[in-house]
Amino acid sequence: MEFLEAQKKHDELVKLIERYAKEYYIDDNPSVSDQVYDQKMEELEALEKEWPELITRNSPTQRIIGTVLKGFNKITHQVQMLSLADVFNEEELVDWVKKVDIELEDQTEFVAEMKIDGLAMSLVYQDGNLVYAATRGDGTTGEDVTTNVLTIRDIPTRIPLMGRVEVRGEIYMPKKSLEELNEEREKTGEPLFANARNAAAGSIRNLDSNVARSRKLDGWWYYFTNAQDFGIKTHYESILRLKEMGFKTNPEARIVKGTKEILSYVNEYTEKRDSLPYDIDGIVLKVNDFSKYDTLGYTAKTPKWAVAYKFPPKEVKTKLLDIIYTVGRTGKITPNAVLEPVRVAGSLVQRATLHNEDFVKEKNLMIGDTVILRKAGDIIPEVVRAIPEERDGTEKPFEMIENCPVCGSKLEKVDAMHFCKNLNCPSRNIESLIHFASKDAMDIETMGEKVTQEFFDLGIIRTIPDIYEIYKHRDRIITMDGWSNKSVDKLLDAIETSKKNSLERLLFGLGIKEVGNKMAKTLARRFNTLDNLMHTSYEDLIKINDIGEVVANLIVEYFSNEHNIEIINRLKEANVNTIYLGSNKFDESNPFFNKKVVLTGSLVEFTRDKATKILEDLGAHVVGSVSKATDFVLCGSDPGSKYDKAQKLGIKIINEEEFKNMIGGE
Numbered sequence: 001m002e003f004l005e006a007q008k009k010h011d012e013l014v015k016l017i018e019r020y021a022k023e024y025y026i027d028d029n030p031s032v033s034d035q036v037y038d039q040k041m042e043e044l045e046a047l048e049k050e051w052p053e054l055i056t057r058n059s060p061t062q063r064i065i066g067t068v069l070k071g072f073n074k075i076t077h078q079v080q081m082l083s084l085a086d087v088f089n090e091e092e093l094v095d096w097v098k099k100v101d102i103e104l105e106d107q108t109e110f111v112a113e114m115k116i117d118g119l120a121m122s123l124v125y126q127d128g129n130l131v132y133a134a135t136r137g138d139g140t141t142g143e144d145v146t147t148n149v150l151t152i153r154d155i156p157t158r159i160p161l162m163g164r165v166e167v168r169g170e171i172y173m174p175k176k177s178l179e180e181l182n183e184e185r186e187k188t189g190e191p192l193f194a195n196a197r198n199a200a201a202g203s204i205r206n207l208d209s210n211v212a213r214s215r216k217l218d219g220w221w222y223y224f225t226n227a228q229d230f231g232i233k234t235h236y237e238s239i240l241r242l243k244e245m246g247f248k249t250n251p252e253a254r255i256v257k258g259t260k261e262i263l264s265y266v267n268e269y270t271e272k273r274d275s276l277p278y279d280i281d282g283i284v285l286k287v288n289d290f291s292k293y294d295t296l297g298y299t300a301k302t303p304k305w306a307v308a309y310k311f312p313p314k315e316v317k318t319k320l321l322d323i324i325y326t327v328g329r330t331g332k333i334t335p336n337a338v339l340e341p342v343r344v345a346g347s348l349v350q351r352a353t354l355h356n357e358d359f360v361k362e363k364n365l366m367i368g369d370t371v372i373l374r375k376a377g378d379i380i381p382e383v384v385r386a387i388p389e390e391r392d393g394t395e396k397p398f399e400m401i402e403n404c405p406v407c408g409s410k411l412e413k414v415d416a417m418h419f420c421k422n423l424n425c426p427s428r429n430i431e432s433l434i435h436f437a438s439k440d441a442m443d444i445e446t447m448g449e450k451v452t453q454e455f456f457d458l459g460i461i462r463t464i465p466d467i468y469e470i471y472k473h474r475d476r477i478i479t480m481d482g483w484s485n486k487s488v489d490k491l492l493d494a495i496e497t498s499k500k501n502s503l504e505r506l507l508f509g510l511g512i513k514e515v516g517n518k519m520a521k522t523l524a525r526r527f528n529t530l531d532n533l534m535h536t537s538y539e540d541l542i543k544i545n546d547i548g549e550v551v552a553n554l555i556v557e558y559f560s561n562e563h564n565i566e567i568i569n570r571l572k573e574a575n576v577n578t579i580y581l582g583s584n585k586f587d588e589s590n591p592f593f594n595k596k597v598v599l600t601g602s603l604v605e606f607t608r609d610k611a612t613k614i615l616e617d618l619g620a621h622v623v624g625s626v627s628k629a630t631d632f633v634l635c636g637s638d639p640g641s642k643y644d645k646a647q648k649l650g651i652k653i654i655n656e657e658e659f660k661n662m663i664g665g666e
Helices: 003-026 034-050 060-064 090-104 175-187 196-204 209-214 235-244 258-275 290-296 357-362 426-437 449-457 464-478 485-498 503-509 517-527 530-534 549-558 562-573 608-617 641-649 656-662
Strands: 074-076 109-116 119-126 129-135 141-143 164-172 218-224 254-257 280-287 306-310 316-327 332-344 347-353 370-376 380-386 411-414 417-420 596-600 621-623 632-635 652-654
Touching: 003 034, 003 060, 034 060, 090 258, 090 280, 090 290, 090 306, 109 164, 109 218, 109 235, 109 258, 109 306, 119 196, 129 141, 164 196, 175 196, 196 209, 218 235, 254 258, 258 280, 280 290, 290 596, 316 426, 332 357, 332 370, 332 380, 347 370, 347 380, 426 449, 426 464, 426 503, 464 485, 464 562, 503 517, 503 530, 517 530, 530 562, 596 608, 596 641, 608 621, 632 641, 641 652, 652 656
Parallel strands: 596 621, 596 632, 632 652
Antiparallel strands: 074 141, 109 254, 109 280, 119 129, 119 164, 164 218, 280 306, 316 332, 316 370, 332 347, 332 417, 370 380, 411 417
16 A cells, blocks of 8 residues: 555544544434444554554544653633633622623623533644644643543544634533542542542643543533634524534523523523533523624623623531631731531532631631531632521630731731731741742742742741752752652752743732732833832832722832842842743833723724734723723724714724724734
C-alpha cells in the first residue's frame, strides 16, 4: 500500500469510527454492534502501526493511550470567558427579567438551561479539526488540557464546518462515576472526593491522562461562541447546530417567555434536581436573540444578557463548639466558628467564617449553640442563625478579643473590623507569603499554603523577598520529608519563572489594601513601571477611573512605608520584573483616554469584545448604560434605547467609521 492510499484509508476509518461514536454516545442509536466498532478500531491501529506518520493527537486511537505531561501550556482566549451574574431567589430572578424586558422594550424570549456543576471548557476547531481544549482559568488565560479532554469519547475531534469555531461547555463527572470512584478510593484508603465538581476538575488537571481516562468524565456543550459568523441568529438555533455537528447538548434546554413560563421551568427542575444523573446547582437564562446582546451589553465580569439562578442552599443543624481567630495578611482579625463536623452540599464542614464582631452579635451567637449551617452558593460554609429555643444554660456569651491571638499586640478597631497593626506579626507575614505565591498573583506552582507554612516555621522564609533566596536552602530542603531532587527543582524553576511576570501580578501579590486583580492591571497599564507608580501623587491617582480618595490614599501610604520600600528594593535586587509587559501602554494623548464609552447596536467591522478591548487598551472605561457622565456612544446598526438617551443628553455619538479614524485607522 502506497502512502497516499494509506492516508485515504486512514481518513475513511477515522470518519467511520467517529460516526459510530456519535451514534452511540450522542444519538443513543448505534447502527453497528460493539464488535464492528472494535474491528474498525483494530484496522485503524494496524494502519497507524504500519504508517506512524499518519498518527495525530486527534486520532481515535490516541484517546485510549495514556500520556504523562510535564505541565500544561497557557492558552489566551480569543474571546474572554466571562462568568455569569447570580441571582439567589425568585424575586431577584423576576427583577432581572423585568430589567431586560424594559431595556429591550418587549417581552423577551429566553433559553432556559441546566447550570451544570462542572469545569468550564473551551474547544477550538480550525477548518473542521480540533486544535485545543482549554480551561477557563482567569477568563483571559486558561490551560491547554487537550490530552485529557480527548479521553472523553463523545467529544468530536472533527466537525463539518470550515473556518475557526469555538464551542464552550462544561466537563463534569456523572453521579454514578463519582460513586464508583469513591468506592475504589475507600478500598485503597485514599481520601474521598467531596463532590463531582472537585473530582472532575482534579481529573482534567492531572498531568497523567490515564487518570482522566479512568474517571469516566463527560461533557455538555451549550455555547457556540462565534455562531453569528455562520449566519446563526439565536442561541437556541446554535444549540441545534452544535448537536448536528456531533456535540452532546443537554436535552433539558427550552425556550421560555414571560415570568410565568420561567418560574414554571425553575420549579420543575428544582423538583427534578436530585433525580438527574449529573449535578446541577441552578438554572441559566440567556436571551435567545443574538442581535440583542450588544444592546444589553456587559459588565467587567459578566454579560447582561444572561443570568444564573442558584438553587437555595441546603440547610443543616450542627453545634457551635468554639470561636477562634485568624490573622489575615493585612492584619484583619476574623472570628471563625468551630463546628461539630457535619456534611453539607457534598463535603464535611468543621469551620465557617463569622466575618467580624458585629456579625456575631447580630446573629446573637453563643458558644455551645445549636446553629443552622448552609453553603452560600453551594461553596462557602455560612452560619445562618442560632436556635435559641434549644439552649440549656451551658452556652457561653461571645466576647471579642482585645489582643492579637498570634503576637499579643493590642488590636485596633476600624469601622466593623479589628486589626493587628504589628507589621512583624508572624501570622500576617505567613498570609502575605501565601498570597504572593498564589495563582492569581505570582503563580508559583507547588508553593501552596502547606509548603509556605513549613518553610516559614523552619525560618527558610520570613518576608516576600526571601522566596527568591530559597535556592540557598536547596540541600536542606532535599533532606526534608516529602521532598526530592525533582520536586525541589520544580519549585525553584517555578520561582525563577515568576520573576518574568508582568507588573500587574507583582502589584496584586504585594497585597496593597484595596488593590485587587483589576485595579492592579489598571495601575500597571497606566504607569508602565513600578517606579512610576511609587513616585506618583495622590492628585494623579484620583484622576484615574475606579480610583477614589480611599484607594488613592492607601496606595500613597503603602509606597511611603520604609518597610515596603525595603521589600521592593530586595525584589529588584533579585531581578523580579517591575515593568508592565502588556502589548498596549496607555497613550494619554488619544481621544479615549480616561473617557467613559458606551457601545450599542450591531457593529460590522468590530465584534463587541474587540471594540471593548481596543478602548480599554487606550485607557477608556467601557460602561453598560448611558448617563450624564458618558463621554462617547459608539453606535452600530439598530442601536435601540441607548442611542435615544444619548441624543437627549447631548452625548457625543460616533459611528464605526469615526471610531476607526479616532483610533488611527488601525
